[in-house]
Amino acid sequence: MRISEAAEAFAAHLADVRRLSPATARAYRADLADLARAAGDLEVSEVDLEHLRDWLWRAAQRGDARSTLARRTSSARGFFAWALESGLAGSDPSLRLVTPKKGRTLPRVATADGLAEMLDAARSAAEEGDSIALRDHAILELLYGSGMRVAELCGLDLADLDLDRATARVLGKGSKERVVPFGAPARRAAEAYLVRARPVLAARADDESRALLLGARGRRIGPRAVYDLVARTVGPLVGSSAVGPHALRHSAATHLLDGGADLRAVQEILGHASLGTTQIYTHVSSERLAAAYRLAHPRA
CATH class of the missing domain: 1.10.150.130 (Tyrosine recombinase, N-terminal domain)
Structure with a gap:
């Protein structure tokens, strides 16, 4: 053959x-x-x-x-x-065959303050009641609040979201299932979307979808739409329009470690098979610390 x-x-x-x-x-x-x-x-x-x-x-x-x-x-x-x-x-x-060593590149990470301003702007836009704005606010809050991958987000069904516990059941790489937590802002954004936006979007499709997040035509949203949203909203915060949903995942992981979260807990949240994959974010935190030192210390 x-x-x-x-x-x-x-x-x-x-x-x-x-x-x-x-x-x-x-x-x-x-x-x-x-x-x-x-x-x-x-x-x-x-x-x-x-x-x-x-x-x-x-x-x-x-x-x-x-x-x-x-x-x-x-x-x-x-x-x-x-x-x-x-x-x-x-x-x-x-x-x-010898495997070429990968070059280690640190991921692009937005500041917590920058993301807070961006999410506040998304919330303000959603308060006007537009279905797409409500959905986009929920997407951004869930991505940053949980650190999930874009494929995991797009694959969520209604039954996968537990608003009482503020958790989502996602299907990760290798068809491995895990439960990820998210915060109060993401829960409020998801509730607003489910009550005020999803029924409007669902009515635009011929068949009823189990999908949590729907596109403008009432069908399950695709990764491309999420990429476009993140490029438009998060791109300016990291200085690049060529940025995808992983920027919010990177930012979530880095901010968790900055806040004192245990490395293995972050590994579980992100669904990394290897702790070594998660450790890249400790380098990001170190780089940010060194940059702050160089800017602020008189003897730097």
């Missing part, structure tokens, strides 16, 4: 057996399609270590980021391990 054909079977395996998200399966499929082009779509059994090294070298030459090269290495390893188990290859050429 050629690489391109095997890649499709592998993507189906990821989605059906390993239950990986559609986005992850698409990333694997795209990486392997690029490998097929670079290697001339050989039979899987004909691919060797030099083919893989040449593929990664070409990617590096065209300027792919180290994080992209690392992901492609991971894609190749997963694919050839599966190919070996499936009998499509007699050996695994990816075993000796």
Whole structure:
């Protein structure tokens, strides 16, 4: 079987057996399609270590980021391990492939004061009663108040929100479920949206949706609409229009640690599989502390 054909079977395996998200399966499929082009779509059994090294070298030459090269290495390893188990290859050429080290970049984080002003403005706009403004206020408060991912937010159903306990049940990466808390401002914004806006939006669709957050046409809101909202409202706070909902997740995590929250508690809230992933926010806090020292201390 050629690489391109095997890649499709592998993507189906990821989605059906390993239950990986559609986005992850698409990333694997795209990486392997690029490998097929670079290697001339050989039979899987004909691919060797030099083919893989040449593929990664070409990617590096065209300027792919180290994080992209690392992901492609991971894609190749997963694919050839599966190919070996499936009998499509007699050996695994990816075993000796070296994973490029990812460059560590600190995430963009908005200040607590800046976010407070932005959320106050969103609340003021929502008080005028516009359905979209009410929904947008709820989105921003829930993202910042809980630190959830945009896919988790968009995937929320009505039954997933517990306003009495101020918690939401979300389905994270790898189909792992967790319960995240949020604060009183997010609860008030969600209540206002549910009472004053959602019925208006739901009436615009032909069928009744279980989704918590609805778009202008009454159907479940998509990530693109949330990205546009965050770029418009949070972008100016971090000095970039190319900012997504993760900016609020980064900010929530950093502000939790700044306030004295335990690192493992933040890991649980964010749904990180590894504590090492959460530790990036301790570096953000340290950078902010150092910046404040340099600005304020007379002997800095």
